[in-house]
Amino acid sequence: MAQPLTCHYFVDEAGDGTLFNKRKQTVVGREGCSGYFILGVLEADNPQSLHDALESLRTALLADPYLSKVPSMQPGQRKTGLAFHAKDDCVEVRREVYKLLMQQDVRFFALVRDKRVILEKVLEHNQKQPAYRYRPDQLYDRCVSRLFKERLHKDDAYVIQFAKRGNKSRTNALQKALEQARSNLRRSWGIEAMAPIEIIPSTPAQAGGLQAADYFLWALQRLYERGEDRYWEYVASKVSLVHDVDDTRENGYGVYYTQQNPLKGENLKK
Secondary structure, three states: OOOOOEEEEEEEEEOOOOOEOOOOOEOOOOOOOOOEEEEEEEEEOOHHHHHHHHHHHHHHHHOOHHHOOOHHHOHHHOOOOOOOOOOOOOHHHHHHHHHHHOOOOEEEEEEEEEHHHHHHHHHHHHHHOOOOOOOHHHHHHHHHHHHOOOOOOOOOEEEEEEEOOOOHHHHHHHHHHHHHHHHHHHHHHOOOOOOOEEEEEEOOOOOHHHHHHHHHHHHHHHHHHHOOOHHHHHHHHHEEEEEEOOOOOOOOOOEEEOOOOOOOHHHOOO
16 A cells, blocks of 8 residues: 655745734835745655755754854854754855755745735725725735645645744644635645645754745845845755735736746746
């Protein structure tokens, strides 16, 4: 009898869903506020092997005399000394992590939202319903439902590790978002997905897959926020899908970038 196929996903985000400050003033477009919210999913064929490979690399780099004085490498900083994080890791470390990831059996999926478009829609909605209050968690959950719509029906079971986002109630909300994804699939394609889903709130130190997801997200965020494409081009062969929802220049549903239609800097809406 064939062994059940369990699919392992690791979910993280780049940017945030913040549109307003505490004074209810818009902050989109201001310095320090991300222009995009990006939800990323990494699928790993052998998550334990990926985790072990990253841990072995980190141990070797921490023991490297050339890197011994780098602040982020110090254990007390709780950065590279604890887990890889592309934003915090130095250039030499980042290069080694990317080289390792390109040798792994992983695939990356992402959904990109333009916060300027979201802000415009929220303000329009408030004109019609003044009592409405935007919550960043709404954006996150809707992105989860949209990105997972066609990711939950081909295997026998799913283990989905999310970067921790607060208390247990968020786990319940994520479960509902995944159920909504299946409902959307059933409504669109008539496909009934019943495989069990296990949700595990985790941290990068506990799950190498989250560290890997972070690195792909960082490369994608650099492309969108800064127009810097060299990191993205390096990892592009491991990218299965990027759905740019708000680039509606040609289609109302946005743009789907795949291996057949690769995402490049010149593609992006200015």
